[in-house]
Amino acid sequence: MSLADSDHELVVEELGREPTPAEAALFENLWSEHCAYRSSRPLLSAFESEGEQVVIGPGDDAAVVALPESEDEGTDVDADTNADTNGDDSQTYITMGIESHNHPSYVDPFDGAATGVGGIVRDTLSMGAYPIALADSLYFGEFDREHSKYLFEGVVEGISHYGNCIGVPTVAGSVDFHPDYEGNPLVNVACVGLTNEERLVTAEAQEPGNKLVLVGNATGRDGLGGASFASEDLAEDAETEDRPAVQVGDPYAEKLLIEANEQLVDEGLIESARDLGAAGLGGASSELVAKGGLGAAIELERVHQREPNMSALEILLAESQERMCYEVDPENVDRVAEIAARFDLGCSVIGEVTEENYTCTFEGETVVDVDAYFLGEGAPMNDLPSEEPAEPDTDLPDADLSAAFDAVVSSPNTASKRWVYRQYDHEVGVRTSVGPGDDAAIIAVREANTGLAISSGAAPNWTTTAPYDGARAIALENATNIAAKGATPLAAVDCLNGGNPEKPDVYGGFTGIVDGLADMCETLSTPVVGGNVSLYNDSVAGPIPPTPTLAMVGTKTGYEAPPLEVQPTAEGDSELLLVGDLALESDEFALGGSEYLAQFDGSDQFPALPSDEQAADLVGTLASVADDETTLAVHDVSHGGLVVALAEMVSDDAGLDVSVPDVSDLAGALFHEQPGRALIQTDSPEAVRDAFDDVAPVVSLGSTTDDGTLSLTVGDETITTDATEIRDLRATIEDELA
Incomplete structure (x- = not known):
């Protein structure tokens, strides 16, 4: 890992000194394209993200949308948790999120896809929601290529293994084959969760003095530099050289974490939460406090570890899976530890929320001391040339x-x-009324007497031919899928996948899919409430087609279709x-x-x-x-x-x-x-x-x-x-x- 020269100059100017090795690595990951959206953020204002139904829009771990109120709205006991999810007559909310795990799935299709599922589920947990449905949209090279089939089989196995083990049904999605995915497949996974206004948690730190508690699996050396790895073209030797950047999942630990999180939310023990994904502990903890305009003091040696002699940088940036960072009132720390122990999960009080800088110490030495907001928002945006695609x-x-x-x-x-x-268990949770293989799935949200229709996918042939109109067509097609089941579109999240944005023709195609998707969603009065951007999906085989995966939900009274x-x-x-x-x-x-x-x-x-x-x-x-x-x-x-x-x-x-x-x-x-x-x-x-x-x-x-x-x-x-x-x-x- 190395910080670009221009970024290094900005960091030195802000700090008034040379960054420490841990700081340089932290900036390199958090200022990467994967985390900072340096090439795409200037385009994303095209999306309309507001509406009466939108409770929390883009910027948190997942979006939160209110379901229409029904005259017959009642209570329901969740089949998995035995928890009454709406017993206090609070309005029912769903959460929506989508994630890409493209590069990892090329290097290691099973673990790359599996950990993509795990990550988007934890994004759901961090909002105080229980995951109720998954949708996966997958893109591979031509089906008659042996390497494409190898990746396809591994990815499907990884998704099915992880989703089935954690008991979250995979109910919708799509699979496309196109020659331009040969060197870089795409794995886009969406998750829908269920919560209500009383249980809602956000990723915004609340108050100095509250403790930061790490709950979940022990930290190892897997996934080091994953955010940086996801922000560069795939090299010819990526399958061997980049394997250490791929995380290794443990779905059984994730299932325990899901149930522990539910208990923590039920008892009101969480002030804010963030899952550990890109850039590991450094990313999650700094983003948590920066969003609240605060700082943190973290003692890295307190983190529970599974490997000996880990360095400060490794503890800070490892992307070991099945971990959550919670902000907890000091009075509730012991109870959080008790619940973690009940579910056989590790638990460490790693520091506390402060009023000022984000600092990390390791064995008494300060290794990070930066402004949290600058760390998260200081990356300069790219102003890239763009070429209109030829007709x-x-x-x-x-x-x-x-x-x-x-x-x-x-x-x-x-x-x-x-x-x-x-291969997917699409009926676990006893909510699936219409399963995969139809135009759209329908999940029964009995708490609101509402059928939730879910459609997800893109069309690489369309957006290769005409990025703008192809993306408009993708939004209309997903909405038509939902309408075919008698439901009305409510909201959507997108996963915008493109090649190397430094190539003007590639950036032109990417700009087209952003504008096309945004325009049709606005036409359909369907706010795009969140999403993900994945660029540098480029390899020795060339760039992928511009691929705007859209996961859309709609609602109807009842669950029949x-x-x-x-x-x-x-x-x-x-x-x-x-x-x-x-x-x-x-x-x-x-x-x-x-x-x-x-x-x-x-x-x-x-x-x-x-x-x-x-x-x-x-x-x-x-x-x-x-x-x-x-x-x-x-x-x-x-x-x-x-x-x-x-x-x-x-x-x-x-x-x-x-x-x-x-x-x-x-x-x-x-x-x-x-x-x-x-x-x-x-x-x-x-x-x-x-x-x-x-x-x-x-x-x-x-x-x-x-x-x-x-x-x-x-x-x-x-x-x-x-x-x-x-x-x-x-x-x-x-x-x-x-």
Whole structure:
């Protein structure tokens, strides 16, 4: 680790002296891109983060959002903790956070992904919340590459192992394969927690004289320099040379920490809290006191350690997992220690909150003495050049429709992800009403009689083609997923992933995804309440696509939702409608960013999106229609286009006999990926048309059958297949990895 010359000059000017080795290392990590957002913070003001529902927005360990109050709101006993989480009639809150663990997952896919889960769960704990759901969005190189499959299998195993062991269900997410992730995969994990206004804790130190207490696993030498490692391009030898920077997780200790944290919050023993993540104890403790405008005095030798002869710098910066830093009133320290001992967790009183500087001593010698605010906020922001991305040429393939159907439906990007989510326990906690594999998951928040819909993901093909419009489309697609379950978007968090920002074309693409995501979320009145930025996702293979993962939640009364698959009905009793397809109105189909073009090496412009007014009205109307009793099934249309959505709706019990309106561009009609579209099976088609009048076009495609067959007619061609054949096509990942 080494502090950049320009940063070194600023530190010397502020301190009036040379920094100590521990101070230099602390500044190098906390002023890294990973911690200080030096290249991205100037862009993030584009996001609207306020709203009546927002209790705590960006800047804390996790955001806090109030759920809509319900007339039937009641109390509920949490199945895992036996704790009454809303017994005092306080308003119910959820917490939302998202984290990236990209570089660590390349070096060590199992531990890198596992500790990503552990970190975002501890962010949830530090707000006084109990974790109730996880969503993971994963991005790898081309599926037919052995190294991609190695990383994919390791990451999924790491996530499933950690999440299953701690008893938090993984209910949503996405998996994408793209050649530009070959040298740098992405692992983005979101967590939703549950709390209320009486239990809320923040990461802002409250009062000088309070003690700083470290609870959890002992500190070792793992993860040293992790924040710095995450802020540089991956080198060719990263898998071996950077392994010491990857943390090692212990989910069983995390489970104990979850339950201990719940007890501490129940008894009101915590004044403020911060989990130990990037930059370890130095990062957590300095950020905690800086946020409160205070300082700290820490004695590093008091930290409980698992390795001998650790230096001050190692104790300060190690990113050993499953640790929390608490601010505790001196009168409550003994009780905190008792609870830690009950859960077999280490506990050390490492110092106290002070009025002034952040100081650390080690065996009587002062090794750090700096202003906490300068340490956390003093890093200068980068003013980087930016280039607008070039628009793609139009080079359309002339593919046989039947062959194109098979290729797109069986692509790893659009194929079933059952191989992934069957490894996750998505029902633990008995809150999951709709699990993975649907447009959005639904978690039952019985405390507020509310169904919480969760959707998470991005679309690298879209944002490679058009960073700004692709990011707008990602926000609209996640909102459409939520609306398809009858829920209304409430809030979102984002994980903004990009390559080396010092390259003007890369920074231009990154700027585009920030602005696109921000604009569509504002259009949908969905505040972006928190997030994470991960840059320098660049390697010898080149930069990743600009990747704006969005994790969005929505709410509805109750926990039931229309299914994705069509339901069997008597002939003529239901109709299948396509809503929102703008291209069918104009017969102008753009295929840019589609899986069809990815399969056949074509290029095109990105499809037109609904206007701002159309997008907002469409999402609201779809949520209302999906919740109507005459609606039998709903499925959003996006990745893979209409053919994939139709194939996913067919089951052994019910098929579809559909016909696309006569158009000049048959491939365009079937495979374009304009978001904001949905298929609706209804026994009251006129009511659906009336609901979408002046909102979005509605086209009748056909009706259900009782033989599990998909008969798709477009122009003079008919594609016929059945549920068994579709399952075989969509089993690409399972067949390869089972």
